[in-house]
Amino acid sequence: MGRITLDKVAKRFGDVEVIPPLDLTIEDGEFVVFVGPSGCGKSTLLRLIAGLEDVSGGQIRIDGKDATAVQPAKRGLAMVFQSYALYPHMTVRKNIAFPLRMAGLSQQEQDKKVEGAAAVLNLTNYLDRRPGQLSGGQRQRVAIGRAIVREPSAFLFDEPLSNLDAALRVGMRLEISELHNRLATTMVYVTHDQVEAMTMADKIVVLNAGRIEQVGSPLELYHRPRNTFVAGFIGSPKMNLIEGAEAAKHGVATIGIRPEHIAVSPESGTWKGKVGVSEHLGSDTFFHVLDTGLADAITVRAGGEVDLHHGDTVYLSPDAAKMHRFDTEGLRIE
Amino acid sequence: MATKASRSAARLMISPAVILLLAWMIVPLSLTLYFSTLRYNLLMPGMEEWAGFSNYYYFLTDPAFFDALRNTLVLVGGVLAITIVGGVLLAILLDQPMWGQGVVRVLVIAPFFVMPTVSALVWKNMFMNPVSGLFASLFKTLGLQPFDFLAHAPMFSIILIVSWQWLPFATLILLTAMQSLDSEQLEAAEMDGAPPLKRFWFITLPHLARAITVVILIQTIFLLSVFAEILVTTNGGPGTATTNLTYLVYAQSLLQFDVGGGSAGGVVAIVLANIVAIFLMRMIGKNLDA
Numbered sequence: 187m188g189r190i191t192l193d194k195v196a197k198r199f200g201d202v203e204v205i206p207p208l209d210l211t212i213e214d215g216e217f218v219v220f221v222g223p224s225g226c227g228k229s230t231l232l233r234l235i236a237g238l239e240d241v242s243g244g245q246i247r248i249d250g251k252d253a254t255a256v257q258p259a260k261r262g263l264a265m266v267f268q269s270y271a272l273y274p275h276m277t278v279r280k281n282i283a284f285p286l287r288m289a290g291l292s293q294q295e296q297d298k299k300v301e302g303a304a305a306v307l308n309l310t311n312y313l314d315r316r317p318g319q320l321s322g323g324q325r326q327r328v329a330i331g332r333a334i335v336r337e338p339s340a341f342l343f344d345e346p347l348s349n350l351d352a353a354l355r356v357g358m359r360l361e362i363s364e365l366h367n368r369l370a371t372t373m374v375y376v377t378h379d380q381v382e383a384m385t386m387a388d389k390i391v392v393l394n395a396g397r398i399e400q401v402g403s404p405l406e407l408y409h410r411p412r413n414t415f416v417a418g419f420i421g422s423p424k425m426n427l428i429e430g431a432e433a434a435k436h437g438v439a440t441i442g443i444r445p446e447h448i449a450v451s452p453e454s455g456t457w458k459g460k461v462g463v464s465e466h467l468g469s470d471t472f473f474h475v476l477d478t479g480l481a482d483a484i485t486v487r488a489g490g491e492v493d494l495h496h497g498d499t500v501y502l503s504p505d506a507a508k509m510h511r512f513d514t515e516g517l518r519i520e
Numbered sequence: 521m522a523t524k525a526s527r528s529a530a531r532l533m534i535s536p537a538v539i540l541l542l543a544w545m546i547v548p549l550s551l552t553l554y555f556s557t558l559r560y561n562l563l564m565p566g567m568e569e570w571a572g573f574s575n576y577y578y579f580l581t582d583p584a585f586f587d588a589l590r591n592t593l594v595l596v597g598g599v600l601a602i603t604i605v606g607g608v609l610l611a612i613l614l615d616q617p618m619w620g621q622g623v624v625r626v627l628v629i630a631p632f633f634v635m636p637t638v639s640a641l642v643w644k645n646m647f648m649n650p651v652s653g654l655f656a657s658l659f660k661t662l663g664l665q666p667f668d669f670l671a672h673a674p675m676f677s678i679i680l681i682v683s684w685q686w687l688p689f690a691t692l693i694l695l696t697a698m699q700s701l702d703s704e705q706l707e708a709a710e711m712d713g714a715p716p717l718k719r720f721w722f723i724t725l726p727h728l729a730r731a732i733t734v735v736i737l738i739q740t741i742f743l744l745s746v747f748a749e750i751l752v753t754t755n756g757g758p759g760t761a762t763t764n765l766t767y768l769v770y771a772q773s774l775l776q777f778d779v780g781g782g783s784a785g786g787v788v789a790i791v792l793a794n795i796v797a798i799f800l801m802r803m804i805g806k807n808l809d810a
Contacts, residue, residue: 238707259713271708275726284722285712332712 188249188262188339188372189214190235195244197230197396204230205396207244212340212374212389217366219375221383222393222419228376229344231393235374236265236342249339259288264333265342268349270325272317272332278304279313282331289336303331306365323354330365340372347382359385380420384408392416414516417442423472423487425510428480438519442510445472445487448502452494455501459484461494475500549790555783562777575784579772585785587760588768589792591675595764596743598679599686603739604732606683607690612724614691615698625695632688636748643681644670644753674754674762681749686742690735697731698724733804740800744793765789 194207205227212218220228233239235246237258246254253261264285272281279300280287286296304310307327317325326346333341343362347355363386366373377383383390384404392399392407392415400412404420411417417425425442433441449455450473459478464471469490474483486502494500511519559571579585614625631639647654648669656666669677701724709719747766750756756763756771763771769789773782 236711238710258707258711263711265708265711267704267708269702269704271702271704273705273709273723273726275729284709284714288713288718332708336712 188212190340190372190374191247191250192235193245193247195231195234195246196242197227197234197239198242203396205234208396208398210391210398210401212372215370215372217363217373217375217386217388218391219377219383219387219389220391220393221377221380222399224378226393227396228378228393230396232265232342232344232374232376236263237261238265262339263342264336264338264340265344266326266329266333266346268345270317270329270346270349272325272328274317277314277316278309278320278328278331281317281328282309282335285332285336299335300331303335306334306368307331322350323358326350326358327361330362334365334369338371340374343373343375345376345378347377348379355382362386381422384420390420392419394419410518411442411510412518414440414442414512417510417512417518423485426481426484427512428484430480432480436509436511438511439514440512440516442512443504444508445485447505447508448484448486449505450486450488450492450494451501451503452498453501455503457484457502457504459500459502461496461498461500464494464496466490473500475502478502552783552786555779556787558780558783560778560780560783562779571780575780576788579781579784579788584760584763584768585788588763588765591760591762592744592764592766594675595679595682595746596740598675599682599743600736600739602679602683603686603690604735606687607694607735608725608728608732610687610691611694611698612720614695628691629688631685632692634685636685636746637752639685640681640749640752643677643684648677670754671758674758678746678749678753678762681753682743682746685749686739690739693731693735694728697728701727737800737804740796744789744796765792 190212192208192210194209195205196203196207197205208231220231222228230239234241237253237256241254244254245252248261248263273284276284282300282303283296286299291299300313301310304313307330309324309327309331312320312324312328317328320328329346346362347358350358359382362373362375366386375382375386387404389401390404390407391401394415399419400407400416402410407416407420411420411425414427418427421444423445425444426448427440427442429440433439457478457480459475462474462476462483464473467490471488471490471492471494473486473488473494475486476483478484484502488494513519556575557571557573558568559574560568610628614621614628618624634642645653650656650666650668650671653666655669659666667673669680705723705727706719709723714722745766746764747770750762750764750767751770754762756767760768765785766789769782769785772785773779
């Protein structure tokens with residue numbers, strides 16, 4: 187079980203309100219990702235759930251029970267830190283066994299559980315090494331191992347992949363997702379990387395300046411962003427947000443169109459512009475089109491083989507059906 | 521420093537310093553060795569003669585030598601124990617966020633800048649004096665008999681004075697070590713169910729181990745040669761109660777005018793200090809490579 191309910195939870199540091207009162211429900215077994223730009227309060231929110239910070243107002247319920255004043259260790263949650271926070275003077279075995287030792291389990295039980303966790307995480311050969319002798323990915327797995335031996339009702343991850351190189355990050359992303367499928371335990375995951383959020387989450391919580399901008403499944407957020415912030419934040423490369431005369435033609439304050447919903451042609455189209463920087467990824471090419479008179483640059487996606495060069499004139503045709511419309515307050519208009 | 525010419529130039533330029541340092545060490549050492557084989561008494565100038573190893577024989581069989589050896593160990597051990605335990609506790613305290621932290625930290629470091637003779641005199645006359653000292657008046661307010669520290673617990677008093685001087689040093693080193701502890705480790709331990717005392721024992725203390733060994737090493741080097749504090753407070757007494765090796769060598773050469781015997785004592789002290797150094801280096805060498 188691991189249903190976490192936040193009821194008007196708020197956090198202030200002195201006079202600064204980091205998180206205005208917010209409500210959120212995390213269902214049992216869900217993989218929830220908190221995503222937002224740095225400084226948006228997502229880590230603080232996670233630490234409030236963990237109990238490492240005291241709430242300034244509101245209530246946190248875990249499995250229906252009030253946990254607002256409960257000590258971190260007693261909440262039944264396990265946390266994986268950004269720096270892994272492994273104990274450098276202990277071997278991997280002792281690191282993983284530490285929470286069990288603190289819980290007063292017998293040596294035999296400790297060994298059994300540690301072996302079990304090590305087998306799940308492919309750490310069996312490294313049990314007698316120190317964290318200093320492990321690679322980044324292995325350290326990450328030890329940190330996860332230390333979390334899973336406790337059999338918590340929910341896992342909390344605080345930007346766990348941000349210290350890994352790109353290739354490892356993709357690998358660990360898969361491993362964590364797989365772990366979630368196998369354990370079916372609630373996981374709350376904080377990241378600033380919207381790709382991680384999109385690929386891993388059952389439910390994404392987009393945060394901005396401590397406020398929840400939108401909660402929903404990755405595709406919901408992609409297809410129906412509630413406001414311009416979410417529209418600009420979810421999706422890679424970013425959605426083109428166009429204001430001014432072009433938006434007025436559609437009778438709204440802002441229109442948004444994703445790079446993948448714009449057709450590129452050298453001959454004809456709705457908007458005319460000049461090719462700026464192009465990013466060739468092999469499968470796709472992203473063109474930054476300048477001088478359209480709409481925005482500084484319009485990003486468009488084309489196939490990998492499109493033969494356009496810096497300075498060429500291109501015509502862009504947005505797919506009207508995939509266009510997003512927003513009012514003066516930045517809210518979505520259906 | 522790649523070419524042959526630059527390397528020999530470097531050697532050439534560094535040689536004056538090396539030669540000076542070498543001479544600085546070699547000359548007194550060989551003179552001490554030489555004196556230790558002479559019958560050399562300051563009251564009989566010009567009568568020096570070859571004495572073989574008799575100076576060593578007399579120094580090593582002197583009952584005061586064993587007292588001094590024991591006193592040296594007690595002094596070093598006592599001060600180390602007090603400064604390290606006290607230093608860890610103070611470092612924890614100073615690591616807490618509090619009002620006026622900067623000023624408090626400077627105040628804590630202050631005793632280290634007071635010269636040993638001065639601090640020993642302050643302790644002797646203003647704190648431990650059985651008539652006019654602060655402790656005496658404290659005892660009297662409580663209706664107790666004033667305690668003559670330097671007469672009845674001389675070694676303890678000296679340990680107290682020297683500890684007071686070295687506590688800031690230990691605190692400073694341990695505080696910086698404490699500040700380098702990753703707070704996420706403590707939080708992880710908290711999540712793992714470790715209460716504060718266990719967090720200290722399993723996380724903070726192992727993290728401090730390296731700093732503690734550094735403190736032990738540095739302090740031992742200096743504590744083996746404590747002298748001023750003894751000279752201005754007890755003069756090595758009562759009897760030999762506070763005579764350490766350094767003081768014994770001094771007493772031998774300058775109070776008993778026996779330079780030969782004093783030199784022999786000096787050589788013995790060098791040998792003993794090196795034995796201690798070897799043990800320490802082994803212990804610390806193991807602790808320093810992570």
